[in-house]
Amino acid sequence: MNSAPLSGLYAPSLSLLTDLYQVTMAYGYWQQGMQDREAVFHLYFRRPPFDGGYAVCAGLAYAADWLQNLHFSADDLAYLGSLKSAKGGVLFPQDFLDYLRDLKFTCDVDAIAEGTVVFANEPLIRVQGPLLQAQLIETALLTLVNFQTLVATKAVRIREAAGDDTVLEFGLRRAQGFDGGLSASRAAYLGGVDATSNVLAGQRFNIPVKGTHAHSWVMAFKDEAEAFTAYAKAFPDDSVFLVDTYDTLEGVRNAIKVAREMRANGHELGGIRLDSGDLAYLSREARALLNEAGFPNVRIVASNDLEENLITSLKLQGAKIDTWGIGTQLVTAYDQPALGGVYKMAALRKPDDSGWDFTIKLSEQLAKTSIPGILQVRRYENEKGQPRADMLYNTAEPLPDQLTIIDPSDYTRRRPVRADAPYRELLEPIFRGGELVHQLPTLQESRARAQREVLSLDPSIRRFLNPHTYPVGLEESLNTFRTNLILEKRPLRPA
Ligand SMILES: Nc1ncnc2c1ncn2[C@@H]1O[C@H](COP(=O)(O)OP(=O)(O)OP(=O)(O)O)[C@@H](O)[C@H]1O
Ligand SMILES: O=P(O)(O)OC[C@H]1O[C@H](OP(=O)(O)OP(=O)(O)O)[C@H](O)[C@@H]1O
Numbered sequence: 001m002n003s004a005p006l007s008g009l010y011a012p013s014l015s016l017l018t019d020l021y022q023v024t025m026a027y028g029y030w031q032q033g034m035q036d037r038e039a040v041f042h043l044y045f046r047r048p049p050f051d052g053g054y055a056v057c058a059g060l061a062y063a064a065d066w067l068q069n070l071h072f073s074a075d076d077l078a079y080l081g082s083l084k085s086a087k088g089g090v091l092f093p094q095d096f097l098d099y100l101r102d103l104k105f106t107c108d109v110d111a112i113a114e115g116t117v118v119f120a121n122e123p124l125i126r127v128q129g130p131l132l133q134a135q136l137i138e139t140a141l142l143t144l145v146n147f148q149t150l151v152a153t154k155a156v157r158i159r160e161a162a163g164d165d166t167v168l169e170f171g172l173r174r175a176q177g178f179d180g181g182l183s184a185s186r187a188a189y190l191g192g193v194d195a196t197s198n199v200l201a202g203q204r205f206n207i208p209v210k211g212t213h214a215h216s217w218v219m220a221f222k223d224e225a226e227a228f229t230a231y232a233k234a235f236p237d238d239s240v241f242l243v244d245t246y247d248t249l250e251g252v253r254n255a256i257k258v259a260r261e262m263r264a265n266g267h268e269l270g271g272i273r274l275d276s277g278d279l280a281y282l283s284r285e286a287r288a289l290l291n292e293a294g295f296p297n298v299r300i301v302a303s304n305d306l307e308e309n310l311i312t313s314l315k316l317q318g319a320k321i322d323t324w325g326i327g328t329q330l331v332t333a334y335d336q337p338a339l340g341g342v343y344k345m346a347a348l349r350k351p352d353d354s355g356w357d358f359t360i361k362l363s364e365q366l367a368k369t370s371i372p373g374i375l376q377v378r379r380y381e382n383e384k385g386q387p388r389a390d391m392l393y394n395t396a397e398p399l400p401d402q403l404t405i406i407d408p409s410d411y412t413r414r415r416p417v418r419a420d421a422p423y424r425e426l427l428e429p430i431f432r433g434g435e436l437v438h439q440l441p442t443l444q445e446s447r448a449r450a451q452r453e454v455l456s457l458d459p460s461i462r463r464f465l466n467p468h469t470y471p472v473g474l475e476e477s478l479n480t481f482r483t484n485l486i487l488e489k490r491p492l493r494p495a
């Protein structure tokens with residue numbers, strides 16, 4: 001079988017990271033002469049993940065990087081040129097491939113900063129530019145933002161449950177392939193974990209790397225104590241012993257024995273790790289043994305399919321765990337493996353260039369009907385900077401003096417906005433005319449933002465169980481316009 005070398009996966013051009021239909025539509029638009037008609041698209045999700053009250057957005061740095069490098073290489077074009085139609089002719093003619101070869105990304109992109117708390121229906125990214133380009137980038141934006149937003153949100157929840165304890169991400173081996181593992185490590189760090197076991201993520205993103213050792217280390221020696229002694233010899237100041245290979249509490253006693261030897265040589269054992277059994281009981285017993293032996297500072301690390309609800313439960317059970325090692329549940333977002341973010345067209349220049357046609361995708365469910373316009377998200381905050389309500393409005397239309405926010409699923413729920421209410425506009429310019437115009441924050445800055453933003457949310461929105469719904473509504477004139485557009489587009493079916 002002809003298999004491409006893995007080292008090619010991160011080659012400069014990833015422009016084919018898309019669904020075929022983006023390219024077939026691009027050809028169709030080009031054939032129709034519609035390629036440069038200006039269009040506006042929004043990327044948003046319809047429900048916060050994990051039945052939670054919010055999400056923390058992530059993935060913009062990857063998306064910006066992908067957009068900056070968007071071009072079709074000779075290899076890409078050769079591949080597209082090799083695709084056949086059902087009748088055996090070429091799928092894409094040479095003159096279209098020539099067009100793609102010369103294509104330069106020229107769109108405007110506005111986006112919400114990574115680490116910002118976001119809610120259903122809010123555009124995380126708005127793209128405005130030539131229809132062909134704005135459409136072509138859909139799949140890549142979705143794959144990059146959906147997954148990282150999902151994992152960052154999961155990490156925030158785990159951080160909430162762990163409080164001030166240390167959280168380590170151990171997921172690479174269980175992640176969805178190595179790109180999934182790499183972007184999950186990044187998103188998990190953005191969401192608040194303290195370190196990762198993923199060394200490539202450490203190198204690429206400057207994330208602290210940490211770890212213990214595996215059961216195989218213990219199995220490789222005559223007995224557990226010998227294994228611990230050997231590990232301590234290799235890492236006299238960085239040892240955490242995995243104590244459950246044979247019998248956990250016996251393992252703790254062996255760890256104490258070796259810790260005494262280490263102390264005699266001027267070193268301190270860093271910690272022990274529990275990886276099976278009743279973690280509440282075993283951690284309490286282990287703590288007692290360590291304390292009695294004069295090792296109150298030896299940390300207790302726990303792992304084994306942990307997630308936010310288990311951490312909460314273990315804490316309620318009085319577990320004495322200082323550090324949580326979390327793999328599978330975090331990097332695969334186990335309880336909700338996809339965010340479900342979508343990318344919908346919201347405006348198209350009229351063919352005669354005389355203004356905008358605002359576009360809508362209808363659905364049987366009002367909640368799934370898209371929002372037309374060139375949208376901005378305005379977040380109203382109280383004096384302490386705590387979010388109170390978000391308003392989506394159409395920047396292509398003048399705003400009335402008196403603003404009212406309408407719940408789009410129930411127009412009787414309305415909130416007048418005080419004229420002096422402080423607010424922030426969340427979408428900020430990232431690309432103008434295809435040029436990056438924004439100094440993207442470092443991962444560490446986005447992580448700090450996520451922590452600040454989550455803390456500023458009301459606890460009723462942060463709680464895991466039946467969280468309060470944060471108010472996100474449409475500015476009244478946008479809501480009226482959308483309602484009329486729905487009525488105009490929906491066929492009248494006589495009873
Ligand atoms: N006190 C506890 N309360 C609730 N859940 C717990 C507690 N202790 C451990 N768990 C969790 O229970 C799940 C199953 O643990 P189980 O005991 O079946 O696995 P195990 O002991 O690790 O088995 P194995 O040796 O096969 O790995 C894990 O997700 C673990 O984190
Ligand atoms: O449970 P997770 O949240 O996914 O965390 C990662 C798991 O990966 C390791 O187990 P594994 O059995 O793969 O290797 P080991 O022999 O080192 O325990 C580790 O011991 C954790 O249990």
Ligand SMILES: O=C(O)c1cccnc1
Nearest residue numbers: 170197210211212213327
């Ligand atoms: O360092 C560890 O303890 C570790 C790393 C990966 C997976 N599980 C545990």
